[in-house]
Amino acid sequence: MSEITKGAQFLLGATLRQLRTAKGMSLQQLADSSGVSVGMISQIERDLANPSMRVLTAIRRALNISLQEMFGEQPDDPVHQGDPAFVRRHEDRPLIDLGLLKKELLTAGGHHHLQIMILRVEPGGVSGNTALSYPAEKGGLILSGELTLTIDGQEANLRTGDSFVFDSSLPHSFRNTGEKPAEILWIIGAVQFDRHL
Template identity: 55%
Template sequence: MNTSANALTAPHADAPTKAAEGDSVGAKIRKSRQAARISLQKLAERSGVSVGMLSQVERDLVNPSLRVLTSIRNALGLPASAFFQETAQPAPRDPMFVRRAQQRPRLELGYISKELLSAGSPHNLQLMILHIPAGSSSGDKPMRYQAEKAGLVLDGEFILKVADEESHLKEGDSFVFDSSLPHSFTNPGTTPAQVLWIIGSISVDRHV
């Protein structure tokens, strides 16, 4: 089923923030799709996102929800870190397994932002910090894909819903769940929330 236009715009999202040419989420999606020699129609079939919406996302006319962005990323076979905007390169003296605080790539979606903590090339384990403004959420519809997720609330509060259960989590609370279950989150508070977010890839043979 194709994703509707409304599903691409998260609550309280303003117009997309323009990144430098070639650095925006839309530009990276278009470049990855073209490199893979996949048409918009084929990507729509693989991701469940309509051709019209994919076109708008690639031209940065809309801010895709996390669910839509994840669907596109998975359809292109890209890692969770694929759309982050890189900062300065690591200092030569640092090994590849280190990422300094001032060198964290960011992903700005207007209604939410992420800081990538993982260092080096993509691994099976991705660490990031979600910055969730008051009143914002992951989108109108839940996400789901094969992975394991875990996290820790660093500041503020947010509501995490997994399948038919939900929990109001506050600073210091932690969680872990199967990402193949439908899940979503929202910040019901009056201040921004920061959540350490961990994504662990799951090998296909575990689900055969």
């Protein structure tokens, strides 16, 4: 079951359903925009399916929502009372649990072109059945464990301490083929549209 955790537990499905209905989109419209089947979206919204990163990214992009909104936050809401807007305290990190993959948001509130997360990938965990691809730049650092990262057909086996940067408009995926969980500092930098013209 997919969950968002932040102090108390919030359900990912309920958050996505609320965001979809707030945008006035039907399940069919979201399916058409995202390329994800109506049945899969319905299962995700009822917390009956663990979506892959590819599916979750496709839905997020079709809804045109920020990463913070997907984590159940409003971009302009203060993350922690009394702190400057650029700070996120450890106890205020929301976590999305997708089964073999967990995403913990580190970025503070507000509208940013840079998103920082910690990904925890259990043995056997993958980003999805098909490669991701959308305009952005991604990078990261393997904090612990091992991860196989594939970018545009090139594969690299990464271990603790290894880092990477790539253009995420290239097809990319990852998987943990090791015997221990992998923890990755994952950074996404939105690409300005004028850079791709």
